[in-house]
Amino acid sequence: xxxxxxxxxxxxxVSMLMVVVLHVLGVGGILLSISVNSATNNAAWILESANICxxxxxxxxxxxxxxxxxxxxxxxxxxxxxVVFESLLVTATFAIILPGSVKIHEWILVFxxxxxxEFWYFTAYFALFFFVPYxxxxxxxxxxxxxxxxxxxxxxxxxxxxxxxxxxVFHLQGGYSFLWILCLYLIGACLRNIEINDRINKYWYLAAxxxxxxxxxxxxxxxxxxxxxxxESPLVLFAAVLLLLFFRRLEIKSAxxxxxxxxxxxxxxxxxxxxxxxxxxxxxxxxxxxRYTKLPIPLTIIAVILTAVAIYAVCTxxxxxxxxxxxxxxxxxxxxxxxxxxxxxxxxxxxxxxHL
Numbered sequence: 001x002x003x004x005x006x007x008x009x010x011x012x013x014v015s016m017l018m019v020v021v022l023h024v025l026g027v028g029g030i031l032l033s034i035s036v037n038s039a040t041n042n043a044a045w046i047l048e049s050a051n052i053c054x055x056x057x058x059x060x061x062x063x064x065x066x067x068x069x070x071x072x073x074x075x076x077x078x079x080x081x082x083v084v085f086e087s088l089l090v091t092a093t094f095a096i097i098l099p100g101s102v103k104i105h106e107w108i109l110v111f112x113x114x115x116x117x118e119f120w121y122f123t124a125y126f127a128l129f130f131f132v133p134y135x136x137x138x139x140x141x142x143x144x145x146x147x148x149x150x151x152x153x154x155x156x157x158x159x160x161x162x163x164x165x166x167x168x169v170f171h172l173q174g175g176y177s178f179l180w181i182l183c184l185y186l187i188g189a190c191l192r193n194i195e196i197n198d199r200i201n202k203y204w205y206l207a208a209x210x211x212x213x214x215x216x217x218x219x220x221x222x223x224x225x226x227x228x229x230x231x232e233s234p235l236v237l238f239a240a241v242l243l244l245l246f247f248r249r250l251e252i253k254s255a256x257x258x259x260x261x262x263x264x265x266x267x268x269x270x271x272x273x274x275x276x277x278x279x280x281x282x283x284x285x286x287x288x289x290x291r292y293t294k295l296p297i298p299l300t301i302i303a304v305i306l307t308a309v310a311i312y313a314v315c316t317x318x319x320x321x322x323x324x325x326x327x328x329x330x331x332x333x334x335x336x337x338x339x340x341x342x343x344x345x346x347x348x349x350x351x352x353x354x355h356l
Contacts, residue, residue: 007250009265016268018054020308028289043297049217056240063188074335076129090277124181139189151190159234175231205246212239270319
């Protein structure tokens with residue numbers, strides 16, 4: 001059994017914190033409320049540029065980990081149950097604390113998160129998960145040169161061409177789509193299966209990430225080309241790849257640190273589900289951080305980061321409690337039964353690399 005890569009786990013938790021920073025800046029109203037040519041605007045967009053690759057990191061990590069991992073259908077069931085349960089808790093809380101804030105429509109959304117695209121990343125991941133074992137078999141069958149060609153082809157077709165034409169020619173929907181998550185999965189899987197030269201000092205990857213951030217922000221400011229700071233931007237994608245290459249070599253030797261990082265990694269998805277719940281999104285986050293723009297620039301940046309940390313911490317604790325509750329009611333037995341059913345319905349040869 002391969003040793004767990006706690007560097008990759010660290011990237012998952014760091015990426016989710018970065019996602020929360022993006023939401024504080026965006027839905028919080030900061031980016032839309034500041035003067036275009038002000039110093040505060042520059043500082044806010046530098047912070048945006050530094051964090052915009054977070055979602056790409058998640059997609060890359062999925063491909064990097066799952067392409068050589070053990071495929072369990074129960075993983076999707078577990079995620080769906082957690083989404084529904086946490087949405088139910090949030091909705092019930094608002095129904096009690098803010099009478100009238102929850103309508104019939106909100107209750108319906110609780111139990112139908114996928115078909116109503118309640119959480120876009122979960123919807124995209126839900127679709128992707130059905131194809132993971134077949135994608136993995138394809139990846140495993142390719143030579144090193146073919147993997148490089150595949151990865152570069154995905155980058156060229158879906159980022160370079162799309163940005164060159166400045167149109168959504170391949171319907172990536174700004175990166176908020178199944179197709180974009182599929183692209184990220186393929187790139188992450190290629191990176192995992194290609195033997196990358198580890199003689200390069202890992203901190204060069206981190207330095208190159210900051211260079212990408214600086215270039216993206218500079219191009220946006222000088223040429224007024226906003227697409228360079230978006231999920232589909234080649235620079236933003238490259239920044240995510242560089243963070244993956246850095247964190248995969250990050251060694252965490254402390255047993256206590258490993259335990260904390262493992263917990264943060266497991267609860268990172270819950271942080272996303274809880275803080276992007278429409279009731280929290282619209283009532284607690286939307287436009288509520290505009291006042292930060294009145295502060296001196298250093299305090300504005302500190303306020304954004306501390307707010308993101310606070311949201312991340314509260315949601316992490318809430319998801320951790322849900323995790324403990326699921327263990328208490330033995331959800332794992334339901335997951336095991338689901339896996340056994342899957343094995344009976346989709347039998348594979350004993351020598352298959354991917355066990356369905």
